[in-house]
Amino acid sequence: MSENVRIAIDVGGTFTDVVKLVPATGELRFEKVPTTPKEPTSGVLAAFDKAEAEPAQVSMFNHGSTLGLNALLTRTGARIATIATRGFRDVYLLGRTNRNVMYDISYRKPAALLERYDTFEVTERSYFDGSILTPFDEDDARAVAREIAKRGYDAVAVAFLHSYVAPAHELRMREILNEEAPGVEVTLSHELSREYREYERTSTAVLDAYIKPIMRSYLKALEGELERRGFDGQFLLSRSGGGAMTASAAREQPVNLILSGPAGGVVGAAGFAKLIGRPNLITIDMGGTSLDASLVLGGEPVLYHGAEFEGLPINTPSLYIHTIGAGGGSLGYLDAGGALQVGPKSAGAVPGPAAYGRGGTEPTFTDAALAIGYLGTDTPLGGELTLDREKAVDALTPIAGELGISVTQLARGMVQISNTKIMGAVRAISIELGHDPKDFSLLSFGGGGGLVAVDVARELGIPEVIVPPGQGAFSALGMLMADVQHDFARTSVQLLDSLDPETADSVFSEMEEEAARLLEDEGFGAGSRLFHRALDVRYQGQEHSVAVGYRAGGDDGEDPRAAIRKEFDELHERQYGHVMDDAVEVTTLRLTAVGVVDKPDLPGIAAREDGSTFERRTRTVVLPDDELQEYALVAREDLLAGDALEGPAIVTEHTATTVLHDGDRLSVGAYGELVISINNAVKGS
Numbered sequence: 001m002s003e004n005v006r007i008a009i010d011v012g013g014t015f016t017d018v019v020k021l022v023p024a025t026g027e028l029r030f031e032k033v034p035t036t037p038k039e040p041t042s043g044v045l046a047a048f049d050k051a052e053a054e055p056a057q058v059s060m061f062n063h064g065s066t067l068g069l070n071a072l073l074t075r076t077g078a079r080i081a082t083i084a085t086r087g088f089r090d091v092y093l094l095g096r097t098n099r100n101v102m103y104d105i106s107y108r109k110p111a112a113l114l115e116r117y118d119t120f121e122v123t124e125r126s127y128f129d130g131s132i133l134t135p136f137d138e139d140d141a142r143a144v145a146r147e148i149a150k151r152g153y154d155a156v157a158v159a160f161l162h163s164y165v166a167p168a169h170e171l172r173m174r175e176i177l178n179e180e181a182p183g184v185e186v187t188l189s190h191e192l193s194r195e196y197r198e199y200e201r202t203s204t205a206v207l208d209a210y211i212k213p214i215m216r217s218y219l220k221a222l223e224g225e226l227e228r229r230g231f232d233g234q235f236l237l238s239r240s241g242g243g244a245m246t247a248s249a250a251r252e253q254p255v256n257l258i259l260s261g262p263a264g265g266v267v268g269a270a271g272f273a274k275l276i277g278r279p280n281l282i283t284i285d286m287g288g289t290s291l292d293a294s295l296v297l298g299g300e301p302v303l304y305h306g307a308e309f310e311g312l313p314i315n316t317p318s319l320y321i322h323t324i325g326a327g328g329g330s331l332g333y334l335d336a337g338g339a340l341q342v343g344p345k346s347a348g349a350v351p352g353p354a355a356y357g358r359g360g361t362e363p364t365f366t367d368a369a370l371a372i373g374y375l376g377t378d379t380p381l382g383g384e385l386t387l388d389r390e391k392a393v394d395a396l397t398p399i400a401g402e403l404g405i406s407v408t409q410l411a412r413g414m415v416q417i418s419n420t421k422i423m424g425a426v427r428a429i430s431i432e433l434g435h436d437p438k439d440f441s442l443l444s445f446g447g448g449g450g451l452v453a454v455d456v457a458r459e460l461g462i463p464e465v466i467v468p469p470g471q472g473a474f475s476a477l478g479m480l481m482a483d484v485q486h487d488f489a490r491t492s493v494q495l496l497d498s499l500d501p502e503t504a505d506s507v508f509s510e511m512e513e514e515a516a517r518l519l520e521d522e523g524f525g526a527g528s529r530l531f532h533r534a535l536d537v538r539y540q541g542q543e544h545s546v547a548v549g550y551r552a553g554g555d556d557g558e559d560p561r562a563a564i565r566k567e568f569d570e571l572h573e574r575q576y577g578h579v580m581d582d583a584v585e586v587t588t589l590r591l592t593a594v595g596v597v598d599k600p601d602l603p604g605i606a607a608r609e610d611g612s613t614f615e616r617r618t619r620t621v622v623l624p625d626d627e628l629q630e631y632a633l634v635a636r637e638d639l640l641a642g643d644a645l646e647g648p649a650i651v652t653e654h655t656a657t658t659v660l661h662d663g664d665r666l667s668v669g670a671y672g673e674l675v676i677s678i679n680n681a682v683k684g685s
Helices: 041-048 068-075 136-149 170-182 198-230 248-254 262-274 363-373 389-403 407-429 450-460 473-478 499-520 560-576
Strands: 005-011 014-022 029-033 058-064 078-083 119-122 132-134 155-159 183-186 236-239 242-245 281-286 291-297 302-311 312-319 321-324 332-334 341-345 439-446 464-467 484-495 529-539 548-549 584-595 618-621 628-634 645-648 649-652 657-660 665-667 674-677
Touching: 005 041, 005 119, 005 473, 014 473, 029 041, 029 473, 041 198, 058 262, 058 473, 068 198, 078 136, 078 198, 119 136, 136 170, 136 183, 155 170, 155 198, 170 183, 183 198, 198 248, 198 312, 236 248, 242 248, 242 302, 262 281, 262 291, 262 312, 262 439, 262 473, 281 407, 281 450, 281 473, 291 407, 302 548, 321 407, 332 363, 332 389, 341 407, 363 389, 363 407, 363 618, 389 407, 407 450, 407 618, 439 450, 439 473, 439 548, 450 464, 450 657, 484 499, 499 529, 499 584, 548 560, 548 618
Parallel strands: 005 058, 058 236, 078 119, 078 155, 155 183, 281 439, 439 464, 628 649
Antiparallel strands: 005 014, 014 029, 236 242, 242 484, 281 291, 291 321, 302 312, 332 341, 464 674, 484 584, 529 548, 529 584, 618 628, 645 665, 649 657, 665 674
8 A cells, every 4th residue: 555655757868867755754855867768667667766765655656758759859659640631631741831940051851750651531521610511431431541550550640620620530530440450559639639720730649649659658568567566656747738647648648748858847946936935937957968948937837839849830738948958968079160069969878978987988068067177076976976087088188189278178168158058048938038037036957957057147147046955856846746737728710809708608618527527537526626717819810829818707797808808918018029909819718627636845944053054175166267266065965044155166966066156145045945146247157
């Protein structure tokens, strides 16, 4: 029988992070183990072992995995086919004619997930209002299903015209596929997205089908192994949209997991923002392979509808996260013009940075950070891995020789290049969206975030950096704060003035009934369910819309349409900088259904009362001009609430390192968070 132990495991490109929480005692344990790309299940089980968490004692297991994303990145997913309405076979391969890269002469369209040979069509046709123009031709459908079985496809995506409002033909196509091609995984577009835009809905279905066999196999194997070890608790997976989904739901709709990797950190950031009274945060999550930047506004993460993977639309809700190839394992190299570059290629988990001593010979950001003293050989990573400075220097030496500079100058250059790339990512989610970084605090986490956060904040004028407890595994901690979430949508394009509140309430009620049944099956009773209604609203004729909360009119007879227009104008001005007098139209009615999970209480830390102090050692850091400076070296585990530290200093901990410079001041908050006030009078530390 499971006890009340909770565990969260976030599988990254280089490391797998694990957090163990024992609510009864307040124990909060952070650990890291190497990611095992070839055997993902064994890596997750190793994380259980590292945290000393017996599966039989775990009541809730939250999991984030990059398995589906990696299959897409490496094009190692399933062999798939698509079935479309006759005459619309090429919707997916044609895509859209608009391009955001029209002036980039180096742009190359990403490889498609299938060829035209893999596209099929069936005689049927529905109108946008759900009426049937051409009946479903079962003989035609069976012939297509037999051909799919004959060719040996692993999965198939069915996307019929206007199935978002008339799903019967897609449902019948699945029945026929199950009869004629048993064993082939089937994805129906309307079950993922009940919205217009045929290409986006088809692309979402194709992406789902492409990763469904590998995700089903992985989840089945992991669930089986955990069950064998006595696990009988709740198994949740992190969603791209910031919530969680049950393992059974994830097996059916794995497309919702594609961008789930960094979502846990953003959810955790939103929860932590409320806890410490910092409602507006810029977040950076620097791991071994990449860096993810995002926003928390008013204590809530920024959500948008319609993410993309390498230009391929995913028509499901996602958190607004900007990802770049700037992680601890990012490789340094000279480009064709002889200029120094860092990333996006990474040393990954195997072989990893040269300093890890696991066979890596190319220089990485981690090797550079070690060479200049940000990292040291005196504090093992994860308590086990002692870095090898000699191997790091050996990896840096060839490029330094080519450039005619010292190894430490090269290392400084690599760190500065990474900082510049990260500043670009922060600008993309702040300045480019109309937000001034000076109005935010910078929340830094991930194994490498603390190495760069202070420099990035100083350059952008951000007044303070906050480093949460367990920064190296904070994304996993955030997963413990995520509720189960399901998203529903119904397309209804009409002028706002024509919106009938009674009809809208009826549509919302229908979605709520469907959501209630789903949440009930997942173990969430009426007292644990929340429903959030919203509308997608835009100026008539525009392409992009704004999500506006919806509520029925009050007892005073207030027309909800007036409140919607007012909120739309405010949101449009905030996001786009202007408002117009044009007519406004509704495009989609949305419902977010939430199954409320018990949130963990983040334990506070003790304050120092006896007049004692913490131990300070020193570490030598190489400055940009190759001068040496002694930095105070402090173990975070020795710090208590209310402690303060003046820069220059380095704070080491079990899973990460934080660096602050001359004039910066660190204070320790009630939950062990490090709050660093930035000395913005100094640039380029």
